[in-house]
Amino acid sequence: MSKLICQSCAMPMVSEVQFGTQLDGSLSQDYCTYCYQEGNFTDELSNLDDMIKICTVHMVSEGMNQEDAINILNNTLPNLKRWKVK
Ligand SMILES: [Zn+2]
DSSP: OOOEEOTTTOOEEOSGGGEEEOTTSOEEEEEETTTEETTEESSOOOSHHHHHHHHHHHHHHTTOOHHHHHHHHHHHGGGSTTTSOO
16 A cells, blocks of 8 residues: 555554545545544644644654654645645
8 A cells, every 4th residue: 555644634544543534434545534534624724824733732742842843744734635725
């Protein structure tokens, strides 16, 4: 399987339990289970800044330096499907 990352939060998705679900119960290839359930986003986030803040907290809690986390997220998230400027 090719390497997939969530197109909302950039989390690597390697096992099926990490995949979000579509309305019909099938797995989403685009979004992770934390972001996407039964065809809808689990959060009400409407902008990238809020997503970066939430992801930063998560990455810092896993031991990453805050500045590094913000840099990585700023470089990664804007390229994802959910946040790409239409
Ligand atoms: Zn996600």
